[in-house]
Amino acid sequence: METLRYKLIAMFASIIIAIAVLAFVSRKAEKRARAISVGELGKINILLDNQIHMPISFWGSSTTLVHVSPRVVDSITGSSSFNFGLDGTLFQQYSGFLKSYSEKAEPSLIVIGLNITDFHPRSQIYHPQFYTYAVSEPNVKNALSSIDPSLTWKMDMVPLYSLTLFDAEYYANLNNSGKEHSFLKGNKGYEPQYRTGFKDSEKFDYDSIEIHRPFVDDLIRKVKEVKTSGHRVVIFISPMYFKAFDHIKNMNEFNVLLDEIRLEGVPIINLFQSPLSKQKKLFYNYLHMNAAGAELFSAELSHELLPYLE
Amino acid sequence: MLFNSIEFLLFSLIVLPTYFLLPTRSRWILLLIASIFFYGFWKVEYLGLIFVSAITDFFCARKMAESHTKQARKPYLWLSLIVNLGLLAVFKYSNFFLDSVNQISGGHAGFNGLDLILPMGISFYTFQTLAYTIDVYRGQIVPEKNFGIFSLYVTFFPQLVAGPIERASALMPQLKAGHRFSIERVVYGFRLVIWGLFKKVVIADRLATFVDPIYAESGAYNGMILLTATFFFAIQIYCDFSGYSDMAIGLARILGVDLMRNFRTPYFSVSIGDFWSRWHISLSTWFRDYVYIPLGGNRVSRFRWNLNIFIVFLVSGLWHGANWTYVIWGALHGIYLFLENCLRPLFSRFSAVTILRPARTVICFGLVLIGWVFFRASDVNSAIFILNDISSISLAELKDMGWIFKQFGSIELSNFQEPVNVQGLRLPFNLGQFAIAVFLSIFIITVEQFYEMNVLGVKAFSIKVIPYTICVSVLLVTVVLLGYFDSNEFIYFQF
Numbered sequence: 007m008e009t010l011r012y013k014l015i016a017m018f019a020s021i022i023i024a025i026a027v028l029a030f031v032s033r034k035a036e037k038r039a040r041a042i043s044v045g046e047l048g049k050i051n052i053l054l055d056n057q058i059h060m061p062i063s064f065w066g067s068s069t070t071l072v073h074v075s076p077r078v079v080d081s082i083t084g085s086s087s088f089n090f091g092l093d094g095t096l097f098q099q100y101s102g103f104l105k106s107y108s109e110k111a112e113p114s115l116i117v118i119g120l121n122i123t124d125f126h127p128r129s130q131i132y133h134p135q136f137y138t139y140a141v142s143e144p145n146v147k148n149a150l151s152s153i154d155p156s157l158t159w160k161m162d163m164v165p166l167y168s169l170t171l172f173d174a175e176y177y178a179n180l181n182n183s184g185k186e187h188s189f190l191k192g193n194k195g196y197e198p199q200y201r202t203g204f205k206d207s208e209k210f211d212y213d214s215i216e217i218h219r220p221f222v223d224d225l226i227r228k229v230k231e232v233k234t235s236g237h238r239v240v241i242f243i244s245p246m247y248f249k250a251f252d253h254i255k256n257m258n259e260f261n262v263l264l265d266e267i268r269l270e271g272v273p274i275i276n277l278f279q280s281p282l283s284k285q286k287k288l289f290y291n292y293l294h295m296n297a298a299g300a301e302l303f304s305a306e307l308s309h310e311l312l313p314y315l316e
Numbered sequence: 317m318l319f320n321s322i323e324f325l326l327f328s329l330i331v332l333p334t335y336f337l338l339p340t341r342s343r344w345i346l347l348l349i350a351s352i353f354f355y356g357f358w359k360v361e362y363l364g365l366i367f368v369s370a371i372t373d374f375f376c377a378r379k380m381a382e383s384h385t386k387q388a389r390k391p392y393l394w395l396s397l398i399v400n401l402g403l404l405a406v407f408k409y410s411n412f413f414l415d416s417v418n419q420i421s422g423g424h425a426g427f428n429g430l431d432l433i434l435p436m437g438i439s440f441y442t443f444q445t446l447a448y449t450i451d452v453y454r455g456q457i458v459p460e461k462n463f464g465i466f467s468l469y470v471t472f473f474p475q476l477v478a479g480p481i482e483r484a485s486a487l488m489p490q491l492k493a494g495h496r497f498s499i500e501r502v503v504y505g506f507r508l509v510i511w512g513l514f515k516k517v518v519i520a521d522r523l524a525t526f527v528d529p530i531y532a533e534s535g536a537y538n539g540m541i542l543l544t545a546t547f548f549f550a551i552q553i554y555c556d557f558s559g560y561s562d563m564a565i566g567l568a569r570i571l572g573v574d575l576m577r578n579f580r581t582p583y584f585s586v587s588i589g590d591f592w593s594r595w596h597i598s599l600s601t602w603f604r605d606y607v608y609i610p611l612g613g614n615r616v617s618r619f620r621w622n623l624n625i626f627i628v629f630l631v632s633g634l635w636h637g638a639n640w641t642y643v644i645w646g647a648l649h650g651i652y653l654f655l656e657n658c659l660r661p662l663f664s665r666f667s668a669v670t671i672l673r674p675a676r677t678v679i680c681f682g683l684v685l686i687g688w689v690f691f692r693a694s695d696v697n698s699a700i701f702i703l704n705d706i707s708s709i710s711l712a713e714l715k716d717m718g719w720i721f722k723q724f725g726s727i728e729l730s731n732f733q734e735p736v737n738v739q740g741l742r743l744p745f746n747l748g749q750f751a752i753a754v755f756l757s758i759f760i761i762t763v764e765q766f767y768e769m770n771v772l773g774v775k776a777f778s779i780k781v782i783p784y785t786i787c788v789s790v791l792l793v794t795v796v797l798l799g800y801f802d803s804n805e806f807i808y809f810q811f
Contacts, residue, residue, distance in 0.1 A: 014503065016503065017503045017784075020787075020788035023789040024788075167322065169796050169797060174748060174749065174798065
């Protein structure tokens with residue numbers, strides 16, 4: 007290298023060039039990501055842009071996402087519905103979106119799907135890369151902060167930090183996004199799964215239900231907040247393949263918990279042990295139903311919801 | 317605090333400029349405070365142990381300095397050994413020992429494991445402080461009078477948790493010396509830090525996403541997949557550990573301190589002896605100076621010489637982890653070296669034949685891979701199972717792997733996420749990820765060897781303004797865009 011001065015220039019130039027390239031990529035990625043109207047990112051965009059308000063909205067994790075077909079619900083209830091289920095999230099993670107939605111939407115029926123995993127302690131945000139643009143929304147930020155305050159702070163405050171969360175698949179997702187149908191034309195947020203059959207010997211991850219008390223209190227408090235905005239709230243429990251119960255040692259604790267939530271004035275439709283739970287062909291693993299199961303379950307749930315629509 | 321975290325970036329942005337703004341004589345105080353903060357950031361409780369170790373060694377060394385004979389110094393050496401190795405034994409090996417007793421007694425012993433956390437980098441700083449007391453005992457160095465400087469020697473943050481394991485004679489004078497700000501050192505150190513970061517977050521952590529699921533369910537995969545995972549692990553552990561060393565050396569260089577080189581393209585070794593002169597050099601030389609030579613080294617009978625080597629590698633295996641897999645890994649390398657020593661007279665005439673060098677490198681790499689199976693497997697049975705599967709790779713399995721490689725030619729972003737299915741088995745990665753992993757593995761080995769051999773004058777070329785700017789910008793962009801920042805620690809932290 008020629009002189010010391012040039013050496014220093016080279017080092018700073020490389021940093022500046024890198025920052026410029028990264029800022030450009032970040033801007034491009036954000037633009038593309040915000041234009042997406044399908045998948046997890048598309049759903050978050052819809053929520054951020056306040057695009058959809060329905061008389062019935064379904065909230066939850068993967069069990070809501072793959073179990074509730076708005077088409078079936080619409081046909082039975084005569085109302086319009088949308089499935090806001092987000093894969094891998096606990097109530098704690100999506101509750102920020104729910105709060106924002108309830109503040110902006112006309113009074114409606116909000117249906118929250120829970121499963122045995124919802125009260126497990128968790129210290130990591132699931133798929134944080136999908137929340138990088140949403141974190142500036144105060145309700146979302148508060149919800150994410152309750153899971154991982156340090157990551158949430160960095161996502162919100164550190165410039166270009168979001169790029170460290172994106173992986174090659176995320177960029178591939180951005181590239182593929184235009185090739186699918188948008189939510190508004192398609193399944194209205196529902197993602198049917200066409201897989202069938204799993205072995206009874208397949209590993210079931212939950213041998214006991216861990217109930218983290220702060221999550222329960224948070225759920226009750228937030229449901230009450232949503233109700234104060236004029237919405238009616240119902241909680242439903244999805245069916246689980248019945249052999250899963252053999253693995254769970256403390257099922258009774260979960261039932262006690264549900265009673266406790268009911269006493270707080272939140273109605274619960276418990277379909278845990280619905281007759282559908284006995285039919286293995288309707289599941290693709292212990293917790294999740296396939297498309298055939300989801301059709302039947304959506305019908306069953308819709309009938310249960312009718313009294314709350316009157 | 318991890319080198320690959322925003323917290324560390326902020327820490328560096330505060331510590332490095334402040335270091336050069338302070339008067340030369342008080343810079344070590346900032347480094348000491350920064351090092352304590354760096355280590356305490358994980359768990360404040362860890363600081364207690366490291367200071368017990370530091371106080372003991374400082375005291376023992378001072379007392380040894382007051383004694384005029386080796387005999388009089390000996391009790392203080394023993395005190396240092398007992399305290400340091402005792403802490404290591406309690407925190408690192410007690411549960412391993414209790415488990416082993418339980419297993420041997422068929423569960424009759426019924427010992428319950430102790431609820432202990434393994435302090436980060438305990439093996440590294442223990443060895444570093446032991447080297448100090450042993451050197452003082454031998455009269456090779458004069459003990460430090462300033463406890464602050466000595467504490468900085470023990471806790472110096474760039475190399476505290478994963479080395480290189482430095483000798484007091486090399487590090488302590490540098491910590492005391494006042495360093496002027498040097499553009500050359502900053503520029504070179506910065507490049508080394510970025511290169512290390514690239515190896516860690518872009519390569520090592522990416523490869524971990526292949527290796528971990530396959531090793532977690534090794535029974536579900538065929539020999540070819542297990543061999544591929546083991547190859548990836550070899551690259552992963554190299555990039556993980558040498559990446560950390562590069563960052564440590566780079567950071568220290570910016571601060572004006574030269575740390576020893578820890579790796580020298582080890583996978584191009586032509587023998588196991590050669591491998592250990594290129595892999596974790598600071599540990600190998602530590603064992604040479606403080607275990608092998610005191611045992612008699614090679615100035616003993618042939619049998620005793622080989623036994624000394626075997627003992628050193630057995631201890632080295634145990635140093636790496638409290639599990640029988642590490643012990644076997646160490647023993648395996650001891651056996652390799654024993655065989656190498658036995659066969660050397662037979663093959664000595666061929667050792668200078670250049671054309672045989674690639675074959676020797678491949679054989680050596682193969683032997684190292686066998687060792688890595690034990691190193692990575694969760695237990696000895698799994699390791700044996702994996703090796704058994706690898707040894708019985710069929711033609712069909714080879715064809716399947718060939719089929720995967722053929723698909724690389726047709727990869728587009730649209731089929732990037734195409735799952736890889738082999739014989740009806742869905743592999744825990746997709747085509748695009750696999751292609752990137754293969755490319756990066758070959759890239760890193762080739763680039764580092766080219767640099768080492770200075771092919772086409774690459775060393776001089778890389779420090780010219782334009783190539784430097786391009787390379788460092790590309791590395792920075794790649795680190796941010798393709799790096800894995802959600803994975804946690806460096807593999808060697810657990811040691």
